[in-house]
Amino acid sequence: MVKNFDFDVIYLGGGHGSFDGAGPLAASGKKVAVIESGLWGGTCPNRGCNAKITLDEPVVLQREIERMQGIVNGQVKINWSELVAHKQEVIQKLPDQISGKLAAAGVKLIQGTGQLQDRHTIEVDGQQYTAEKIVIATGLRPNRLNVPGRELAHDSDDFMKLTELPARLAIIGSGYISLEFATMANAAGSQVTVFMHHDTALRSFYQPFVKQVLRDLEKRGVIFVKNAAVQAFVPTSNGLAVKFGKNQSKEVDWILDATGRIPNVEHLGLDAAGVKYTKKGITVDGFLRTNIDNIYAAGDVIDKIQPKLTPTATFESYYLYQLFSGQTTQPISYPAIPSTVYTSPRIARVGLSPTAAEQDTEKFEIVHNQIAADWYRQVDRQSAGESILVFDRQHHLLGATEFSEQAEDAINTLLPAIVFHYDQQQMWQLAHIFPSISASAWHKIR
Numbered sequence: 001m002v003k004n005f006d007f008d009v010i011y012l013g014g015g016h017g018s019f020d021g022a023g024p025l026a027a028s029g030k031k032v033a034v035i036e037s038g039l040w041g042g043t044c045p046n047r048g049c050n051a052k053i054t055l056d057e058p059v060v061l062q063r064e065i066e067r068m069q070g071i072v073n074g075q076v077k078i079n080w081s082e083l084v085a086h087k088q089e090v091i092q093k094l095p096d097q098i099s100g101k102l103a104a105a106g107v108k109l110i111q112g113t114g115q116l117q118d119r120h121t122i123e124v125d126g127q128q129y130t131a132e133k134i135v136i137a138t139g140l141r142p143n144r145l146n147v148p149g150r151e152l153a154h155d156s157d158d159f160m161k162l163t164e165l166p167a168r169l170a171i172i173g174s175g176y177i178s179l180e181f182a183t184m185a186n187a188a189g190s191q192v193t194v195f196m197h198h199d200t201a202l203r204s205f206y207q208p209f210v211k212q213v214l215r216d217l218e219k220r221g222v223i224f225v226k227n228a229a230v231q232a233f234v235p236t237s238n239g240l241a242v243k244f245g246k247n248q249s250k251e252v253d254w255i256l257d258a259t260g261r262i263p264n265v266e267h268l269g270l271d272a273a274g275v276k277y278t279k280k281g282i283t284v285d286g287f288l289r290t291n292i293d294n295i296y297a298a299g300d301v302i303d304k305i306q307p308k309l310t311p312t313a314t315f316e317s318y319y320l321y322q323l324f325s326g327q328t329t330q331p332i333s334y335p336a337i338p339s340t341v342y343t344s345p346r347i348a349r350v351g352l353s354p355t356a357a358e359q360d361t362e363k364f365e366i367v368h369n370q371i372a373a374d375w376y377r378q379v380d381r382q383s384a385g386e387s388i389l390v391f392d393r394q395h396h397l398l399g400a401t402e403f404s405e406q407a408e409d410a411i412n413t414l415l416p417a418i419v420f421h422y423d424q425q426q427m428w429q430l431a432h433i434f435p436s437i438s439a440s441a442w443h444k445i446r
């Protein structure tokens with residue numbers, strides 16, 4: 001007997017993990033609903049990528065003018081409150097644009113907090129909706145360090161709403177958010193202290209490049225406290241104190257807890273529906289299916305080895321659209337997912353890392369390039385920077401890592417060579433606009 005459901009597919013959560021696939025799925029004729037408790041579009045547009053990159057833009061400008069001193073004169077001073085207002089202007093239309101596009105494709109938008117009642121039913125504000133298939137795409141939320149005074153610390157969302165920049169900023173952790181926000185706050189004039197859990201930062205990036213980024217930030221006045229062992233946050237007459245190490249203390253005005261993000265798996269009714277999860281997220285198979293065969297997951301909430309980033313969430317969402325619309329019956333096959341830390345200079349990477357390639361130098365060719373040796377990077381006087389390219393012995397590009405002002409563009413342009421395994425002949429079929437970052441980057445791989 002075929003049961004009649006309200007929808008073919010309901011997505012729980014309205015971020016990239018759902019909307020990139022939900023729209024095309026509805027447009028293909030399926031009955032689709034998306035439930036969102038907060039802002040349409042989720043983390044990336046509203047309190048992640050788009051918001052952050054807007055705050056970063058004056059840093060890029062400041063650094064370029066710094067390098068061009070003498071040719072242009074004067075320093076750039078960042079007006080933080082104007083910058084935050086500009087960021088708000090840039091991002092405030094995004095939720096309506098995203099929900100508008102979904103509605104136009106035929107998706108039913110349900111605003112509210114959803115909870116599974118059973119394997120086919122989700123309740124939102126007392127109303128029940130049923131679907132043949134359900135996709136959980138509820139993302140992550142900031143971790144809160146479990147120390148006394150934890151309520152005195154804030155998260156990245158709070159930081160991006162600050163209309164006044166704190167004079168003295170403590171950042172706990174040394175991952176993506178810590179290093180990006182330390183870069184911005186330092187450039188805008190804050191005294192920044194980063195409290196590191198261990199003695200390394202950005203552990204998934206190539207460490208010789210990370211060390212150069214840290215050295216540059218140190219020269220600019222950022223203090224890094226290694227193996228900090230943060231114990232507590234306490235109010236003082238003049239601000240707040242971070243208690244760390246053996247009875248050490250640092251007084252600041254504001255504390256950013258950037259100690260990672262944890263999956264939104266609680267209060268979703270996962271147990272009621274029998275869906276398995278761990279503290280790293282929802283467990284799925286190669287079809288992004290949970291142990292309950294009509295319930296799937298997508299985006300950051302999945303327990304996975306792929307980086308929890310927007311390109312991964314988008315790829316998964318699009319894969320589920322293809323699976324649900326019958327365009328594929330195959331398990332998901334992830335491409336090489338690139339990532340960048342938006343420090344200034346940035347570090348970007350994709351594919352096989354130099355560290356992995358160094359383990360077998362017979363098998364791989366590793367090519368180092370100095371950014372300053374590239375005439376195009378001399379145009380804006382880039383002196384810091386390096387790229388490392390990894391090839392197989394037939395000269396197929398397998399991986400690329402770069403530390404430079406435009407590392408994200410250099411890595412992006414090389415993606416097809418890695419994903420489609422181009423040979424020399426194919427590489428020469430691409431005639432890039434000259435001069436450009438793409439032309440520079442491809443010049444080094446052919």
Ligand SMILES: Cc1cc2nc3c(=O)[nH]c(=O)nc-3n(C[C@H](O)[C@H](O)[C@H](O)COP(=O)(O)OP(=O)(O)OC[C@H]3O[C@@H](n4cnc5c(N)ncnc54)[C@H](O)[C@@H]3O)c2cc1C
Pocket residue numbers: 012013014015016017018035036037038039041042043044045047048049052112113114115137138139140156177264267268298299300301308309310311313
């Ligand atoms: C500060 C910051 C900067 C970042 N910068 C980058 C970057 O530069 N590049 C990059 O690739 N990635 C970046 N990321 C990561 C990126 O934002 C995420 O990988 C991406 O947003 C994941 O999308 P998602 O759909 O899985 O989750 P989310 O976008 O988090 O969406 C999940 C949605 O589910 C909703 N939800 C949760 N529970 C319920 C419920 N019970 N009912 C209804 N709705 C619910 C939430 O409100 C949320 O809108 C950044 C993240 C942060 C925090």
Ligand SMILES: NC(=O)c1ccc[n+]([C@@H]2O[C@H](COP(=O)([O-])OP(=O)(O)OC[C@H]3O[C@@H](n4cnc5c(N)ncnc54)[C@H](O)[C@@H]3O)[C@@H](O)[C@H]2O)c1
Pocket residue numbers: 145172173174175176177178180195196197198201202230258259260261307308309339340341342
């Ligand atoms: N450019 C980007 O793509 C970008 C930017 C920001 C965020 N993100 C995404 O958001 C996620 C979360 O970012 P994040 O920076 O919070 O996480 P992260 O995992 O990158 O870094 C967390 C940091 O907290 C530290 N830490 C953990 N426990 C600690 C403790 N007890 N004391 C001190 N330090 C401690 C870790 O050592 C690490 O340095 C990232 O993993 C990424 O998926 C991506």
